[in-house]
Amino acid sequence: MTAGPVTAVDDAAEAFERLRRHLSPKLALTGSFAGRGAVEASGEGCRVMLSDGRSVLDFGSYAVTLLGHRHPEVVAAVRHQLDTMPTSTRSLANPVAARAAARLAGYLGDVLPKVYFGLNGADVVEVAVKLARLASGRPRVIAVRGGFHGKSLGALALTHSPLYRVGLRGCAVDVVHVDPADPAAVLRELAGGDVAALVFEPVQGENGAAALPLDVLRRWSEDAARQGAFVIADEIQCGLRRCGERSVALAEGLPVDAVLLGKPLGGGVVPLSALVCSERLYAPLAADPFLHSATFGGHPLSCAALPAALDAIEHLAGHGRMLSDQLAAELELLRRRHPGVVAELRGRGLLRGIDFTSPRAAGAVVVELAAAGLLVSPCLGRPTTVRLLPPLVSTEADVAEAVEILDSAVAVAERTAGG
Ligand SMILES: Cc1ncc(COP(=O)(O)O)c(C=O)c1O
Numbered sequence: 001m002t003a004g005p006v007t008a009v010d011d012a013a014e015a016f017e018r019l020r021r022h023l024s025p026k027l028a029l030t031g032s033f034a035g036r037g038a039v040e041a042s043g044e045g046c047r048v049m050l051s052d053g054r055s056v057l058d059f060g061s062y063a064v065t066l067l068g069h070r071h072p073e074v075v076a077a078v079r080h081q082l083d084t085m086p087t088s089t090r091s092l093a094n095p096v097a098a099r100a101a102a103r104l105a106g107y108l109g110d111v112l113p114k115v116y117f118g119l120n121g122a123d124v125v126e127v128a129v130k131l132a133r134l135a136s137g138r139p140r141v142i143a144v145r146g147g148f149h150g151k152s153l154g155a156l157a158l159t160h161s162p163l164y165r166v167g168l169r170g171c172a173v174d175v176v177h178v179d180p181a182d183p184a185a186v187l188r189e190l191a192g193g194d195v196a197a198l199v200f201e202p203v204q205g206e207n208g209a210a211a212l213p214l215d216v217l218r219r220w221s222e223d224a225a226r227q228g229a230f231v232i233a234d235e236i237q238c239g240l241r242r243c244g245e246r247s248v249a250l251a252e253g254l255p256v257d258a259v260l261l262g263k264p265l266g267g268g269v270v271p272l273s274a275l276v277c278s279e280r281l282y283a284p285l286a287a288d289p290f291l292h293s294a295t296f297g298g299h300p301l302s303c304a305a306l307p308a309a310l311d312a313i314e315h316l317a318g319h320g321r322m323l324s325d326q327l328a329a330e331l332e333l334l335r336r337r338h339p340g341v342v343a344e345l346r347g348r349g350l351l352r353g354i355d356f357t358s359p360r361a362a363g364a365v366v367v368e369l370a371a372a373g374l375l376v377s378p379c380l381g382r383p384t385t386v387r388l389l390p391p392l393v394s395t396e397a398d399v400a401e402a403v404e405i406l407d408s409a410v411a412v413a414e415r416t417a418g419g
Pocket of ligand 1: 062119120121122123125148149150151201205206234235236237238262263
């Protein structure tokens, strides 16, 4: 076996063997299926080059690559930090994290002044819930049916699908999941006076790009706020203009105490997530910063990426609206061409779900897409849905190409899966 970093010339078969032996046989299997036996080798914009020389269009990557792969300004900012001080002492002050926090609070309109940085989305779900419980002195959390908030034990308690909790009864947080079809549900749950927070995804990504009804979110949030429970918008997937707005909840004027961001926050180059919140929610951490800390929180490489990432996102925001309109129009035509197999279109902006009439039909589409070179993200919680997450850096021609590939795949699925 060779030592050192995996490169494009590394033998793909060896990579799969290592994956099987040291990580997971299932990961090896699904990766081999997606790459048709090749592994990812390099990325640029919305394309990923494979070890066998092919390139695929990346409209997946689980929403991380909003700026595509290796956005040049983000790479330059990270490279500069790499060449100066890539890691923090954690005893001296870290100016890179301080600059990133100020920039992020300003980006969201300076209404939520406090910031906590994590690496993964679940990190900031955990800290948001912990702070809500400490600041309110109440134990319970209200989350929403269909919501996904991560898989670490605390975040997992808020994630709705029981699929992720098999063998793990009794998660660490006391959570009730309310139904978006029930506008009075939050008020009822608040009656006991023991609710610390209401947590929701304005557009549920893992649940197939399901946008929650805004009138229900408004009613729930106002009920929670009136009763002193914290209102937390998990925009780890739908925020940062993925769905058009910097924050969906803030743009709608919902009375939120916190917005959670992640995935593309590090520009698709480095891992970064953030809790951006009110003084009231942050109070326990302001009093004692060691109440919740992690070795790599506020990591200079990640925080260096943030200003460059936000600049790039804003620069492309208008283009993103145009791409979103184009995608919506082209998907609607596709739906009309294949009424027997496409059940429903969902989503907003550059987060779109195509719901098929059966898991078999959706599976057949995914098989065809892998062969034709379009990467999409499946939805584990909703096996009938295929999720499209085009990067802001896509061109109109990229979107047209993706829909064309999709159209051929759906036509094959229509024949083989019988709708
Ligand atoms: C809305 C939402 N919240 C939280 C998470 C968890 O993020 P991570 O997987 O980075 O922990 C995800 C991940 O898909 C998500 O979509």
